[in-house]
Amino acid sequence: MVQVANDAVVLIPTFNERENLPSIVSEVLRTAPVDVLVIDDNSPDGTGQVADAIAETDKRLHVLHRPGKQGLGRAYLAGFKWALARPYKYIFEMDADFSHQPRYLPEFLEQIKSHDLVLGSRYTRGGGTHNWGLLRKLISRGGSIYARTILNAGLIPGKLGVRDLTGGFKCFRREVLEAIDLDSVESTGYAFQIDLTYRTYKKGFSIKEIPIIFYEREAGRSKMSQKIVVEAMLRVPQIRLKVK
Numbered sequence: 347m348v349q350v351a352n353d354a355v356v357l358i359p360t361f362n363e364r365e366n367l368p369s370i371v372s373e374v375l376r377t378a379p380v381d382v383l384v385i386d387d388n389s390p391d392g393t394g395q396v397a398d399a400i401a402e403t404d405k406r407l408h409v410l411h412r413p414g415k416q417g418l419g420r421a422y423l424a425g426f427k428w429a430l431a432r433p434y435k436y437i438f439e440m441d442a443d444f445s446h447q448p449r450y451l452p453e454f455l456e457q458i459k460s461h462d463l464v465l466g467s468r469y470t471r472g473g474g475t476h477n478w479g480l481l482r483k484l485i486s487r488g489g490s491i492y493a494r495t496i497l498n499a500g501l502i503p504g505k506l507g508v509r510d511l512t513g514g515f516k517c518f519r520r521e522v523l524e525a526i527d528l529d530s531v532e533s534t535g536y537a538f539q540i541d542l543t544y545r546t547y548k549k550g551f552s553i554k555e556i557p558i559i560f561y562e563r564e565a566g567r568s569k570m571s572q573k574i575v576v577e578a579m580l581r582v583p584q585i586r587l588k589v590k
């Protein structure tokens with residue numbers, strides 16, 4: 347296997363994040379002993395080329411180019427495979443838009459020593475959101491409660507205690523991703539986050555939620571859509587039935 351600079355790699359999927367990319371990458375690299383993989387879906391705004399230019403000057407940054415926009419889930423699955431082909435122990439998921447603050451990375455790295463999956467959680471004590479409108483809050487909270495209710499049905503005891511199921515700031519031990527049949531994951535969007543956390547739980551791995559404040563993006567455009575919300579709602583019952 348190839349040599350890597352650090353034990354941990356932070357996967358950052360990007361679609362039109364040109365404004366955010368240089369600052370998020372430099373802040374992540376400055377804050378924690380990690381490598382970074384940018385997974386770009388051929389962003390029309392040239393994010394991929396910006397990433398390539400930074401990678402030329404910093405060996406800790408890697409770039410995976412994909413031919414076109416296929417959604418967050420597909421990008422992460424490609425990133426997981428890339429990371430598992432290298433000797434990384436810890437594999438992070440993180441957004442490019444500063445909603446996930448790099449300052450939390452050291453706490454993740456501390457907790458992942460004793461847990462299999464560490465989740466950045468808005469809905470545990472000390473967590474929250476910053477600058478979110480009421481509608482966005484309701485969708486997110488409602489989504490987590492809805493997913494928890496459906497996924498828990500008939501499962502008590504041994505209950506899925508996770509409070510923030512749609513969050514996307516996560517750190518997996520490599521053993522978790524090796525144990526999951528990645529090729530069978532079909533969800534994209536928010537459903538992807540629910541799906542992976544549920545699979546981790548069903549395999550019996552330990553999950554730890556740590557509080558984070560989630561910041562609304564300041565630069566660039568949101569890719570959140572009604573379609574993603576509807577997909578998540580329809581997928582949850584399927585996840586419950588399919589994932590053993």
Ligand SMILES: Nc1nc2c(ncn2[C@@H]2O[C@H](COP(=O)(O)OP(=O)(O)OP(=O)(O)O)[C@@H](O)[C@H]2O)c(=O)[nH]1
Pocket residue numbers: 358359360361362363385386387415416417418421440441442443445562563567568569570
């Ligand atoms: N490679 C890739 N990245 C994507 C795709 N869709 C979203 N992303 C990235 O995934 C991360 C999360 O997407 P956002 O648009 O911020 O979605 P969100 O956080 O639900 O929405 P906001 O809160 O409004 O920002 C960002 O880094 C995006 O650039 C995609 O199809 N392909």
Ligand SMILES: [Mg+2]
Pocket residue numbers: 441443445563
């Ligand atoms: Mg965002």
